[in-house]
Amino acid sequence: MIRLHGLGKAYKVHGRMRPVFTGIDAVFRPGEAVGILGRNGAGKTTLLRLIAGVEHPTSGWIERSMSVSWPLGFAGAMHYSISGADNARFIARIYGKPLAETVDFVDEFAELGEYYRMPAKTYSAGMLMRLGFALSMAVDFDCYLVDEVVAAGDARFADRCRAALEERRGRSTILFVSHVPHLLRQFCTSGAVLQDGRLTRYDDLDQAIEAYGAH
Template identity: 55%
Template sequence: MIIFNDVSKTYATRSGRHKVLDNVNFTIEKGQSVGICGHNGAGKSTLLRLMAGAEQPSSGAIRRSMSVSWPLGLASSFQSSLSGADNTRFIARVYGKAVDETLDFVEDFAELGEYLRMPLRTYSAGMAARLAFAVSLAVSFDCYLIDEITAVGDERFQDRCRAALQQRKEACSLIMVSHDPHTLRDYCDSGMAVQNGRVLRFDTIEEAIASHFVHA
């Protein structure tokens, strides 16, 4: 379960404090698949980072009673001077996973070839995203956070991503941000819409999509 209790998030800007989320309240139960709608800059990615614990709220409280992934595909926390393999080994040790088993999974899924043993600074953005997606799936979580990641790589890699996420959906929670209504319908049952700092919760993904496009 993830519980947001009167959560607000503000950032400092040149013109003063900008409030992205304003007294947000909701609960996500284990096993739910939730799609998040909203225009660019509405606060969708901020919401995911708060769920993951990558950022802390400016006020209010967030409680988690299930393990939550980092946003899938997030590569910014990797060490660029290390190879993809070394980054994978480090994350496996942090999460108590078998190192060789984790590396084998990432090598097979990311399909980076010799680049897996090369420094991350030599990767293209797409290669780094493929590595990050594979590492994310190699660690077991109760809840996976996905931020517009299903478009990474070529069509074959996207098909593998979709199959892997559908498999996770059978046993875990998925919380997905996407601008594509078809993608949200494929993975999500219920939904949220982020509008003017508020988060509206809907019982169905169709209601969330409709609310977003009415206010877009």
């Protein structure tokens, strides 16, 4: 379970603290697949980063009683000067997973071909995304934080992500942020809308999409 207690984040803009959101309270339980809708700049990515612990909140706190992935998107979590395979070894060491199996798993999942042995800085954005997603699947987290860009990959990989997340449904929690409602329908069961610095939960995804569309 992940519980947000009065979560707030502000960034310094032109010398003044400008809040992205304040006082967010929410609970995400095991087995939930929550689609979080919000427009560009609403703070979706910031929210994922806080839940992942990549950045720290300005106010409030987060209670995590499950392992939480890093936010899966374009950037982060890997080292760009070493190869995909070396990244897999690094992740395996960090999270205490068997080395050889992790390297094979990521190779198979990410389908990078010979690029798997090349430095990650030579990868295209799509390849980095595939590597990042495969690495996170190899660690096997209880909760996955997914940025919509993952689903923006080609159809084949999007299917793969969907299958992998589907397979984890029931034991894993999935938080998926997007500003495109139809993407969420493929992955999520319930919804939430992040708007004007507030997060509103809806038990039914369609309600969330309706509320989001009304604005």
